[in-house]
Amino acid sequence: MPKSIYENIYRDLKQKIEQKIFAYQELLPSEHTLIQTYGCSRNTLRRAISRLVTDGYVQTIQGKGVRNIYEPVEQTAFTLGEIESFEESAQRSGNRAFTKVLLFTEFEINEKLSLCTGFPIGARVYYIQRLHYLNDIPLILNHNYFLQEAIPGLTKEIAEKSIYQYLEQTLHMTIINSKRIMTVEKMTQIDEKYLNMNSEDYNCMAVVSSQTYNSDGVMFEYTQSRHRPDYFRFYDNAVRKPF
Amino acid sequence: MPKSIYENIYRDLKQKIEQKIFAYQELLPSEHTLIQTYGCSRNTLRRAISRLVTDGYVQTIQGKGVRNIYEPVEQTAFTLGEIESFEESAQRSGNRAFTKVLLFTEFEINEKLSLCTGFPIGARVYYIQRLHYLNDIPLILNHNYFLQEAIPGLTKEIAEKSIYQYLEQTLHMTIINSKRIMTVEKMTQIDEKYLNMNSEDYNCMAVVSSQTYNSDGVMFEYTQSRHRPDYFRFYDNAVRKPF
DNA sequence: GCCGATTTGTCCGTATGTATC
DNA sequence: CGATACATACGGACAAATCGG
Numbered sequence: 386m387p388k389s390i391y392e393n394i395y396r397d398l399k400q401k402i403e404q405k406i407f408a409y410q411e412l413l414p415s416e417h418t419l420i421q422t423y424g425c426s427r428n429t430l431r432r433a434i435s436r437l438v439t440d441g442y443v444q445t446i447q448g449k450g451v452r453n454i455y456e457p458v459e460q461t462a463f464t465l466g467e468i469e470s471f472e473e474s475a476q477r478s479g480n481r482a483f484t485k486v487l488l489f490t491e492f493e494i495n496e497k498l499s500l501c502t503g504f505p506i507g508a509r510v511y512y513i514q515r516l517h518y519l520n521d522i523p524l525i526l527n528h529n530y531f532l533q534e535a536i537p538g539l540t541k542e543i544a545e546k547s548i549y550q551y552l553e554q555t556l557h558m559t560i561i562n563s564k565r566i567m568t569v570e571k572m573t574q575i576d577e578k579y580l581n582m583n584s585e586d587y588n589c590m591a592v593v594s595s596q597t598y599n600s601d602g603v604m605f606e607y608t609q610s611r612h613r614p615d616y617f618r619f620y621d622n623a624v625r626k627p628f
Numbered sequence: 629m630p631k632s633i634y635e636n637i638y639r640d641l642k643q644k645i646e647q648k649i650f651a652y653q654e655l656l657p658s659e660h661t662l663i664q665t666y667g668c669s670r671n672t673l674r675r676a677i678s679r680l681v682t683d684g685y686v687q688t689i690q691g692k693g694v695r696n697i698y699e700p701v702e703q704t705a706f707t708l709g710e711i712e713s714f715e716e717s718a719q720r721s722g723n724r725a726f727t728k729v730l731l732f733t734e735f736e737i738n739e740k741l742s743l744c745t746g747f748p749i750g751a752r753v754y755y756i757q758r759l760h761y762l763n764d765i766p767l768i769l770n771h772n773y774f775l776q777e778a779i780p781g782l783t784k785e786i787a788e789k790s791i792y793q794y795l796e797q798t799l800h801m802t803i804i805n806s807k808r809i810m811t812v813e814k815m816t817q818i819d820e821k822y823l824n825m826n827s828e829d830y831n832c833m834a835v836v837s838s839q840t841y842n843s844d845g846v847m848f849e850y851t852q853s854r855h856r857p858d859y860f861r862f863y864d865n866a867v868r869k870p871f
Numbered sequence: 872g873c874c875g876a877t878t879t880g881t882c883c884g885t886a887t888g889t890a891t892c
Numbered sequence: 893c894g895a896t897a898c899a900t901a902c903g904g905a906c907a908a909a910t911c912g913g
Contacts, residue, residue, distance in 0.1 A: 389900065410845055415878060426902045428671075431879085439682075444804045444841060447879045448909030452845045454805075561687040562697075565864040569812055569834045569857035589832035589857055591812045595866075598687060602653055602695045614812035614832060621864070623806040623838075632881065658897060669883045674898085690898045691890030 394423050395433035402442050402455045412450035413443065441622030481520050487579065488514035489541040491533065502530050502607035503596050509533040513544050516579050523580050524616050528609040535605035559600040566594045567619065570611075580613050591617035637666050638676035645685050645698045655693035656686065684865030724763050730822065731757035732784040734776065745773050745850035746839050752776040756787050759822050766823050767859050771852040778848035802843040809837045810862065813854075823856050834860035 398413075407413055414422070420430050434451060437443045442455045494508045504510060510530045517525040529548070531539060536552065543551045552558045570592045572584050590611045597606040641656075650656055657665070663673050677694060680686045685698040737751045747753060753773045760768040772791070774782060779795065786794045795801040813835045815827050833854045840849040 391900080417878080428903090429901060432900090434879095438805075441805060441807050444843075444845065445879065446804070446843050446910085448877080448911080449843075450878065450910095454841060454845060561689070561867075562681075562684060563866045564684050565866060567810065567834075567860075567862040567864070569830075569832060569860055571830070587812075587814070587832055589812060589830055591810075591834075598697060600687075600689045600692075602687065602689075602697065617810075617812055619810040621808040621810070623808060624804075634881080660897080671884090672882060675881090677898095688898065689891085691892075691896080693891095693897065 390423075390425055391429045391432040394419075394425065394430060395436045397423075398433060398437060399440070399442060402437070402453055403457070407453045409453055409456065412452055415450060439622065439624060481518075483518040483521070484545060485516045485518070486513065486541055486544050487516055488512070489544060498530075503604060504530065504532065504607060511536065511539050515544060519616075522616075524613050526576060526579050526611040528611075530607040532603065532605045535599065535601075535603055558605075561598050561600050563595050563597040565596075568592050568594070576611055580611075582613065587614045589614055591619075593619075633666075633668055634672045634675040637662075637668065637673060638679045640666075641676060641680060642683070642685060645680070645696055646700070650696045652696055652699065655695055658693060681867060682865065724761075726761040726764070727788055728759045728761070729756065729784055729787050730759055731755070732787055741773075746847060747773065747775065747850060754779065754782050758787060762859075765859070767856050769819060769822050769854040771854075773850040775846065775848045778842065778844075778846055801848075804841050804843050806838050806840040808839075811835050811837070819854055823854075825856065830857045832857055834862075836862075 398419075401407055413419070416427060416430055416434075420427055423430065434443065434445065438445060442453070443451050444454055445451050489511070490513075491509060491511050494502065494504045494506055494510060496506055498504070499506045499508075502510075510532055513527075513529040513531070515527045515529065516523050517527060529544075531548070533539075535558075536556065539548070539551070549560070552560065569589050572582060572588050572590050576582060576590055577584055591614055593610040593612065595606075595608050595610070596604050597608070598604050641662075644650055656662070659670060659673055659677075663670055666673065677686065677688065681688060685696070686694050687697055688694050732754070733756075734752060734754050737745065737747045737749055737753060739749055741747070742749045742751075745753075753775055756770075756772040756774070758770045758772065759766050760770060772787075774791070776782075778801075779799065782791070782794070792803070795803065812832050815825060815831050815833050819825060819833055820827055834857055836853040836855065838849075838851050838853070839847050840851070841847050
C-alpha cells in the first residue's frame, strides 16, 4: 500500500479508468464530488488528477470538467517519463523476462569514453554487456557503465538478476532521475550476432542512451540500450503547458 | 509576459539556471529563501520547482535541498513532453525553417486507415504531405491527417506556413495533448526521394506517430513524422515517482 | 447578450511529517 | 538532539471558462 493519500487516489482513479468504469470521452465526476468520495482536500485530489493528465489518461478543461481519453495500448511498449527496469516492465506486462550477461569487466574512463558517457576522465567503472530476452526473443543489447565508487560490490551474479534491485534494496541508493536521448544508429556486427538480426534486412537500431542520477547528485550510470528496430516502441504523452 | 505567478517564477529560475547563475551540482536557495525572494506562497514556488524537475533541470532531495543538474544540450533536438510545432522549435534553436507542401488533398477514411490513424471509418480528412527543411536540409517528411469537421477552411497556403498558428489564432482551437509513439521503420522510396537518402546507407527511418486532441475531446489530427535517422534526436527526462 | 450556477485554475496561509546534517 | 529543508495535506478565497436559462 502506497504511502500518500494522493497516490492512493491516483491509483484508484487510474484503475477505474483502465477498467472502463468511466467511459471513454465521458467526463469524470467533478472535483467537488470526488473530494467527497475520497474525503480529501481539493489540493490532494487535484494532485492525483494532474498525474493522470501527464499519463495521458484524462484531459482537464476549465469550466467543463475532466474528460477520460484513455485508450489501451499494446503491452510490449516502453513508457517515457518513468524509470522502470527491464524486469519491472516485463512483469507489469505479464511477459517472461530473462537476462544474459555477455561481459562483466571494469576499466578506467579515457578521453573518448568521457565524451560519450559523461563520466570524468580517470573514473573507474564497471562495464557490463547484457542481453535482455522477452519471451525468449533477444530484444535489447545493453551496454552499462556503472561508477565503481558509487556501487561497491557489484558482481556478475547481481547483474544477472536486477542491478536496480541491488542498488535500491541492498545499497539503499535513491534513484532520482534519468536523462535519455533516443537516436537511430547503424547496426554493428555485435548487434547482428546477439540480437539475431541480418543487416540485409534492417541495418539500423533504435538506441536509447541514458544518464542516471542518484540523490547524491552523482551520475552513477551511463547506459546505451540498443533495441531491435522491429520490436521497439516508445510512448509519450505531450501536454499543453500547465501542470 | 505570462499570466501566472508560478510560471513567471519557473521561467525566471529556468533562465538563471541556463545562464549559470546557479552552478552545476550546487543547491539552489532553499524554498524559504526563494519564497521571500519572489514574495509568493510556498505552494506557488513548489509548483515552479516541480516543472524544473520534470524538465530535468533540477532534482529535489528531501532534507537537503534542490540541486541544479542542468547541462546544455545540442540545438537541433526535439524535446518530449511538450507540444511544439516545427516552426516554433526551429525558431527557439535559432535555425532556418522552411516547409514545402508536397501534396494537399482530402478523402474519406477507410477501414485500413481507420486502424492506422484512429479516425472513425467514413470520416473526411485533409491529407497533407509536407517536407520540413532545417537550414536547407530536408529532415522530416510529414504525413498529416486533419479532421475536416474540426478544421474548416484549411488551405494549401496555410499548410505552407504554420497549421498550428491557424488553429490557435484563427480558429481559436485549444490544443490539449498529444499521444506519441516512436518506432523505427523501413525507408520507402518516397522517403529516399524527398529526404535525399540512399537505402544502401541507412535503410530505416525514425517514425513518430501522434494523435492530437483539442479541448472538445476530439482527436483532430493524426500525423506520421518520418525523420532522417542521422539527424533524429529525442530527449526525455524520466523522474522517480512523485510530482 | 446577460446572468448565475457549475467547474476547473491559481494562490495563499498553516500544520504536520520526514529526511538530512 | 535540534535546526533546516523538502513532502504531504488541509481549508479558504478569488479568477476564469463553460453552459443553460
